[in-house]
Amino acid sequence: MFPSNNNDAFASIIGRSPVIESLIRSAQIVAAADVPVLIEGDTGTGKELLARALHQSSSRADKPMVTINCAALHADIVESTLFGHEAGAFTDARERRDGYVQRAAGGILFLDEIAELPLNMQAKFLRLVEYGECQRVGTNQIEKVDVRIFAATHTNLLKRIDQGVFRQDLFYRLGVVTLRLPTLHERRRDIPLLAEHFLREIAERSNAPACHFSNDALALLKQYRWPGNIRELKNVCEHVSALLPGETIEKDNLPQDILQAGKAVSTGYTLPEQGIDMEQLEIDLIKQALQHAKGNKSRAARLLGLSRDAFMYRLKKHGL
Numbered sequence: 001m002f003p004s005n006n007n008d009a010f011a012s013i014i015g016r017s018p019v020i021e022s023l024i025r026s027a028q029i030v031a032a033a034d035v036p037v038l039i040e041g042d043t044g045t046g047k048e049l050l051a052r053a054l055h056q057s058s059s060r061a062d063k064p065m066v067t068i069n070c071a072a073l074h075a076d077i078v079e080s081t082l083f084g085h086e087a088g089a090f091t092d093a094r095e096r097r098d099g100y101v102q103r104a105a106g107g108i109l110f111l112d113e114i115a116e117l118p119l120n121m122q123a124k125f126l127r128l129v130e131y132g133e134c135q136r137v138g139t140n141q142i143e144k145v146d147v148r149i150f151a152a153t154h155t156n157l158l159k160r161i162d163q164g165v166f167r168q169d170l171f172y173r174l175g176v177v178t179l180r181l182p183t184l185h186e187r188r189r190d191i192p193l194l195a196e197h198f199l200r201e202i203a204e205r206s207n208a209p210a211c212h213f214s215n216d217a218l219a220l221l222k223q224y225r226w227p228g229n230i231r232e233l234k235n236v237c238e239h240v241s242a243l244l245p246g247e248t249i250e251k252d253n254l255p256q257d258i259l260q261a262g263k264a265v266s267t268g269y270t271l272p273e274q275g276i277d278m279e280q281l282e283i284d285l286i287k288q289a290l291q292h293a294k295g296n297k298s299r300a301a302r303l304l305g306l307s308r309d310a311f312m313y314r315l316k317k318h319g320l
C-alpha cells in the first residue's frame with residue numbers, strides 16, 4: 001500500500017540524513033493506515049512537527065487534531081477535561097460539556113508526554129483505543145467516539161512500566177507503530193541544512209537579510225552535542241539573526257556554551273616554543289596508557305581516544 005494523500009505534508013520536516021529519510025518514508029506509509037502511532041524522541045527532536053505531518057497526510061486531514069499535554073493536566077479535573085461531563089456531574093458543572101476526546105471526534109487525538117498520563121486515565125484510554133468507547137463524568141452511559149490516537153514521549157515507556165506507573169497493555173496498543181526521532185547529534189550532517197532553513201525563515205519573517213554561518217562556525221555547530229536538539233539550534237539561529245542581521249556568523253559570535261564545548265574538545269595542550277619529538281611523545285603516551293590500564297589493550301586504546309585497531313597499529317609501528 002502506498003499513501004495517496006498529501007505527501008507534501010512532510011516537506012516541513014527538513015533533513016536528508018539516511019536516518020531521517022527512512023523515518024519519513026515509514027511515516028508516509030503509516031499516515032495512510034488508520035492505526036495508533038507512538039512517536040519517541042528526546043526533547044526538541046520534532047515529535048510534534050511529525051505528528052502534525054502525519055495528521056495532514058492522513059485521511060483525517062480535514063478533521064481536527066486535538067493535542068493533550070499529559071504533563072500539564074490538572075489532577076482535580078483531569079477526567080472531565082479529557083472525557084467531558086454531564087450537567088450536574090459536580091458543583092460547577094452547570095451544563096453538559098465535551099472533553100478533548102469528543103472535540104477530536106472524526107480526527108486525531110494527540111497525547112503529548114504520554115508517560116505523564118495518570119494511571120487511572122490510562123485504563124480509560126485503553127478502552128478508547130480498543131473499543132472506541134468512553135464515558136463522561138456523571139453518567140454510566142457509554143459513548144462511541146471515533147478518534148485515531150497519536151502519542152509522543154521523550155521518556156522510555158518500558159522503564160515507566162517497570163516502575164509500575166505505565167500500563168503495559170496500553171503501551172502495546174499505542175505502540176502498534178513506533179516512529180523514533182533521532183537526536184540532532186545522531187543526524188549532525190543535517191545541521192547546515194537545518195541552520196540555513198531556520199536563518200532563511202527568520203529573515204523572511206522579520207523582512208531582513210538572512211545571516212550565514214562561516215565554515216568554522218558550522219564545524220563547531222556540528223561538533224556540539226545539542227542537548228535541546230533542533231529547538232536549541234533554532235534558538236541559536238534566532239539569537240544570531242537578532243544580533244547580526246544579514247552578516248556572516250563567525251565562530252566567536254556563537255553562544256558561550258557552544259564555544260566552551262568546542263574548547264573542551266581540544267586538549268588544551270600548548271606546543272612549546274622549541275617544539276617536541278612527536279614520535280617519542282606518542283611512545284610515552286602509549287606506555288602510560290598501558291600502565292594505567294594494567295596492560296589491558298582495549299582500555300588503553302580508550303584512554304587515548306583510539307579504536308583498538310588504531311591502537312594495535314601504533315603498538316606495532318613503535319615495536320612495543
Ligand SMILES: Nc1ncnc2c1ncn2[C@@H]1O[C@H](COP(=O)(O)OP(=O)(O)OP(=O)(O)O)[C@@H](O)[C@H]1O
Nearest residue numbers: 012013014042043044045046047048049154230231
Ligand atoms: N526536521 C525539522 N525541520 C524543521 N524544523 C524542525 C524539525 N524538527 C523540529 N523542528 C522545529 O524544532 C522545534 C521543536 O520541535 P517540536 O516541538 O516538534 O519538538 P518536540 O520533540 O515535540 O519537543 P518536546 O519534547 O520538547 O515537546 C519546532 O519549532 C519545530 O518546528
Ligand SMILES: [Mg+2]
Nearest residue numbers: 047048112152
Ligand atoms: Mg512536543
